[in-house]
Amino acid sequence: MDAKTLLLTRQSTPRLAAPAPTQEQLDFILDAAIRVPDHCGLTPWEFIIAEGEGLDKLGAVLSQAAIDKGADQAFIEKASKMPHRAPMVITVVSKIQSHPKVPELEQHLAAGCATLAMQQAAFALGLGAIWRTGDFAFNPSVNKGLGIADTDQVIGFLYIGTPVTSANIKPQKSGREFVRHL
Numbered sequence: 001m002d003a004k005t006l007l008l009t010r011q012s013t014p015r016l017a018a019p020a021p022t023q024e025q026l027d028f029i030l031d032a033a034i035r036v037p038d039h040c041g042l043t044p045w046e047f048i049i050a051e052g053e054g055l056d057k058l059g060a061v062l063s064q065a066a067i068d069k070g071a072d073q074a075f076i077e078k079a080s081k082m083p084h085r086a087p088m089v090i091t092v093v094s095k096i097q098s099h100p101k102v103p104e105l106e107q108h109l110a111a112g113c114a115t116l117a118m119q120q121a122a123f124a125l126g127l128g129a130i131w132r133t134g135d136f137a138f139n140p141s142v143n144k145g146l147g148i149a150d151t152d153q154v155i156g157f158l159y160i161g162t163p164v165t166s167a168n169i170k171p172q173k174s175g176r177e178f179v180r181h182l
């Protein structure tokens with residue numbers, strides 16, 4: 001896929017199945033992630049990959065977080081199965097550092113760019129992906145279960161796999177709709 005087509009047709013794929021990205025595809029996706037703008041080169045991110053048994057482990061983290069919040073049994077069960085909506089989930093974490101020139105927001109933005117870059121890379125490879133968050137991204141029990149600091153922020157669960165159906169490319173709006181000139 002050429003770059004222009006990618007930029008104008010990227011879209012999310014909610015329904016995903018095996019196979020997951022191969023190791024070679026995953027390397028491409030991760031290398032794309034770290035190609036993004038990054039003020040002062042802080043690399044303020046971590047990518048936690050769950051595949052196979054890792055999806056069960058991530059499910060256990062989410063269900064424990066649901067238990068900690070006092071959720072009912074049905075939701076606890078649901079939480080444990082959430083990661084299995086794709087054969088691979090990459091949890092993207094902003095690793096926030098105190099820095100004189102780079103405020104927290106810029107570090108979150110860099111990690112967000114990395115998340116988008118991974119989705120675009122997956123799309124360019126003919127794979128599908130969707131960026132999800134939900135309450136679990138903002139839950140201290142999830143940080144604890146993932147072994148990340150309280151100051152770290154989960155900014156997304158990037159579900160990646162093979163599209164179940166061939167998606168209709170959604171219509172393109174005009175970027176001009178969101179412009180004003182000074």
Ligand SMILES: Cc1cc2nc3c(=O)[nH]c(=O)nc-3n(C[C@H](O)[C@H](O)[C@H](O)COP(=O)(O)O)c2cc1C
Binds near residue numbers: 010013132133155156
């Ligand atoms: C930071 C962020 C968090 C998101 N969280 C969710 C989510 O929890 N669940 C969901 O269905 N979509 C979520 N989305 C939206 C999807 O990733 C996707 O963009 C949306 O379904 C529109 O599809 P499109 O990317 O093809 O335009 C989120 C997007 C962003 C940028």
